[in-house]
Amino acid sequence: MKKFLALALVLCMVLALAPVAKAETGSVYWLNFKPESDEVLQQIAKMYTEKTGVPVNVVTAASGTYSQTLTAEMDKSTPPTLFIVGNQEGVKTWSEYCLDLTGTKIANELNTDAYNLYDENGKLCSIGYCYECYGIIVNVDLLEKAGHKLDEITNFETLKAVVEDIHARAAELGFDAFTSSDMDGSSSWRFTGHMINLDYVYEERAAGKVWTECPATITGEFVPNFKNLYDLAINNSEFDPATFAAGGHDAEGEFKADKAVFFVNGSWEYGAVSEGGKNVAMIPYYCGVEGEEKAGLNCGTENCWAINANAKQADIDATMDFLYWCVTDPEASRILVDSFGVMPYKQAAASTNGFLAMANDYANNGCYVMDWATNYQPNVDAYRAAFVSALNAYNADQSDANWEQVRSAIVDGWAYQYSQVNG
Amino acid sequence: MKRKPYDLRKGPIRKQWWIFLLPLMAAFTIGFVWPFIQGIYLSFCTFTTTSNAKLNGVMNNKAFFNNYIKAFQDPTFVRSFWYSALFAVVSLIIINVLAFTVAYFLTKELKGSNLFRTVFFMPNLIGGIVLGYIWSMIFDGILHIYGKTLVTEPVWGFWGLVIVVAWQQIGYMMIIYIAGLQAVPNDMLEAAKIDGASGWQTLWRVTIPNVMPSITICTFLSLTNGFKLFDQNLALTNGLPKPFINGVPVGQTEMIALNIYNTFYVGNTSARGTAQAKAVLFFILVAGLGLIQLSATRRKEVQQ
Amino acid sequence: MSQKSLAKEKTFKTVLSIVLAVICILYMLPIGTLIINTFKGSTYVKSETFALPNAQSFVGWDNYVKGMTFGNYDFWKTVLYSFTITILSSAMILLFTSMAAWFIARVDSKVCRIIYYLCVFSMVVPFQMVMFTLSKTADTLKLNTPWTIPIVYLGFGAGLAIFMFVGFVKGIPLEIEEAAVIDGCGPLKTYFLVVFPMLKPTMISVGILEIMWVWNDYLLPYLVLDRNLYRTIPIHIQYLQGSYGQVDWGATMALIFLGIVPVVIFYLLCQKHIIKGVAAGAVKG
Secondary structure, rough: OHHHHHHHHHHHHHHHHOOOOOOOOOOEEEOOOOHHHHHHHHHHHHHHHHHHHOOOOEEEOOOOOOHHHHHHHHHOOOOOEEEEEEOHHHHHHHHHHHHOOOOOOOOOOOOOOOOOEEOOOEEEEEEEEOEEEEEEEEHHHHHHHHHOOHHHHHHHHHHHHHHHHHHHOOHHOOEEEOOOOOOOOOOOHHHHHHHHHHHHHHHHHHHHHOOOOOOOOOOOOOHHHHHHHHHHHHOOOOOOOOOOOOOOOOOHHHHOOOEEEEEEEOOOHHHHHHHHHHEEEOOOOOOOOOOHEEEEEEEEEEEEEEOOOOOOOHHHHHHHHHHHHHHHHHHHHHHHHHHOOOOEOOOOOOOOOOHHHHHHHHHOOEEEEOOOOOOHOHHHHHHHHHHHHHHHHHHHHHOOHHHHHHHHHHHHHHHHHHHHHHH | OOOOHHHHHHHHHHOOOOOOOOHHHHHHHHHHHHHHHHHHHHEEOOOHHHHHHHOOOOOOOOOHHHHHHHHHOOHHHHHHHHHHHHHHHHHHHHHHHHHHHHHHHHHHOOOOOOHHHHHHHHHHHHHHHHHHHHHHHHHHHHHHOOOOOOOOOHHHHHHHHHHHHHHHHHHHHHHHHHHHOOOOOHHHHHHHHHOOOOEEEEEHHHHHHHOOOHHHHHHHHHHHHHHHHHHHHHHHOOOOOOOOOOOOOOOOOOOOOHHHHHHHHHOOHHHHHHHHHHHHHHHHHHHHHHHHHHHHHHHHHHHH | OOOHHHHHHHHHHHHHHHHHHHHHHHHHHHHHHHHHHOEEEEEOOOOOOOOOOOOOOOOOOHHHHHHHOOOOOOOOHHHHHHHHHHHHHHHHHHHHHHHHHHHHHHHHOOHHHHHHHHHHHHHHHHHHHHHHHHHEEEEEEOOOOOOHHHHHHHHHHHHHHHHHHHHHOOOOOOOHHHHHHHHHOOOHHHHHHHHHHHHHHHHHHHHHHHHHHHHHHHHHHHOOOOOOOOOOOOEEEHHOOOOOOOHHHHHHHHHHHHHHHHHHHHHHHHHHHHHHHHHHHHHOO
């Protein structure tokens, strides 16, 4: 009895420790970083498994926690086989873990190399699986209800006139100019990750060359222009800017409920905001820069697949097959394209995203594309955290001293974080 | 007890050490000893994951104490230390004064004391993360009226945290004080009364000296709790606001545990070694406080 | 004592009771606020925090439904895992540490003392010290499921339990155990039939402290558990906080409330033991 009991106790411990036996066939583990596409990816994974029997496991990190989740998962015995390396900083950190995709069957399906990311040795670390555009989303019907036309707006001056007119008559119209601009984690990236891109892009244009790696410092020459647009957005909504720090508003909900005309966001919102046949458009970040009548939308991507080079060969092969299927299978690519907007692959389904079509129209009309220079933000999470904090202080009290803090977070923050990463 | 333990010491029990000790020791090694040793080792390494750690000065050409030097040079770390210290002391005073006061009145045979005790203890059962969210809703709800928020005003962030922690811990400390107060010998109190001592005199001369052990325990519990605070800090302000001070973004309400967590997981991956070094320093600090507590209670025991 | 001063004391006590009752009500206000906000739409939580739900803000049970269904992860699973982890961990800690503590206290050899001091030492080590390495170790050894994570809790939480049990065992007179041995009981039988029942008070206080710790713990399970498959209630709440673009405060509050209910029921059922246990444990510690 004694012996039996003792044995049982020890057995319990041993059993608990014994590794779980695993099948030899490969499997796919996709560590996804966009919570909003989780549902679709789960559906795709299920489809693939039903079709081929290969297990596909899609895990989504909680928003804002991708890099820490990836770090923790990479250290585990069953690391992700497919993960996201969306910018140069990611390449720097994860290049050791990235399979060289040059000449692979998935890379051969690409119809552009615009969204490929290479490390310093020229290894193809990750490839774009979709691209996006962002700018200011406009509810055209409401705009016309307020007595304005979309083609009235061609630069900051005209945008400002329209916005301020709508805001002044908000009570009478029953809707306001801009949606809320919350600064909590779920919404602040629309400004600290997107709108600030205008400063970076115009700095690139002023210097006459596109960044290919993270610059050590930025000048902040166009931060006043960022301020123009930012002020316009926060001061012409239904809400007191001081309340944005706490969050709790619902910008998308306001836009969908016809409570605001302008909504700072991107192409991934197309499905949601065009629901019910709403007439929507997207305009560039007009901010008072000379010649901005020729500006286009901000196009680029941070959605790039990387395959884990340290995974088992069977898993790597399975992942490769899965990706190939994603971009070539008509049914699968249809579902993915409807969710992602567009996939830059030869055999992928055609895009139905109205905003991406507008981005193309701008480009075809000779407007310059604003590239995603924001992808170079050094130590991105820390950089944006300090940026948000400065914006919070400014929202509460729009003084020059507080704006100086914002400028400092943008410019000095860049230099500081760069030195942290590279020092 | 001077007598040596009986024959169990040499008897069959020793042969069965593996039943009694082994399960615990195995788990203890896995859950504590090994991670602890590895943690100390990593504090001298450069790494992104545990599998690619390189010992500084041996496997690369960095200084051996590189991570420690960086930790001390990091103004956010030094600040978070002082901030934690300030917080620990302030919360210690507030919690203990209030808990003692409540406990003192609750031992006065009041109507409904049991109900009061139950209510005051309740917040202890709620976890830190959840507590942080509940209170951030409440604070924002109040500050909203004045057009302010918790994450823009460091002062509110500080007192907000104090209120949350006080709300949570007063009940716990109160229970300890009640136990201490009930152990105060009744005849001493009677004697004081007969001698004509006033309520205050009795409190200061008789009651407080007698509950000294409880006071020691509660003081150190709230002190170490204050230093170790993480969940509430994360959920309430997450260290915000973060203005630039001499070119460095410094979280104004970031406590030491959150600072380490952020260095590990939010900052750039090259700072992981620094984070581990910070963790070791943090450990030394908490262990130091623990030692002081131990020696303080020892001294008390000797006196008794 | 004169009639007058007795009467004075009586009024004083009544006033005190009333004052404390008011403080108690204030003390429970955060919970009340939480409950009313679980019935409000997300955008009203932070702007009309203290108002009762009105025709505009009232959303019925929507927040509960959303909280329980969001993100392709069944809420009942998080409840199940939270319960599993809490019960298994506490049970394992109680059984194994009390056995080890008895052995340590009775055998009292050099090795035992070393183990004892190591355990006491582990009490002061902050979790941040081992968080990075522990999650790696736990993963390698497959301690990342609700059925095996209790081993991690046993290891990391052993300190306090060992400390309290050893203190208690040292206070038990040897005679009873000696009698059992003379009657022919082996060590295991002696432990389970004689020592175990005597440990009951400490069992309760240690058990309660461990249950409160494990149920509410966020960081350890977050870093250790296999996130693909298992979430506890606090982890689930954190996920709801940062997903789908907009923080749904209404649903968050509903989930928080659901997470608190089991603990509060547990507390109300055994509050006598809990309060006694805390007092006893703390005085020993």
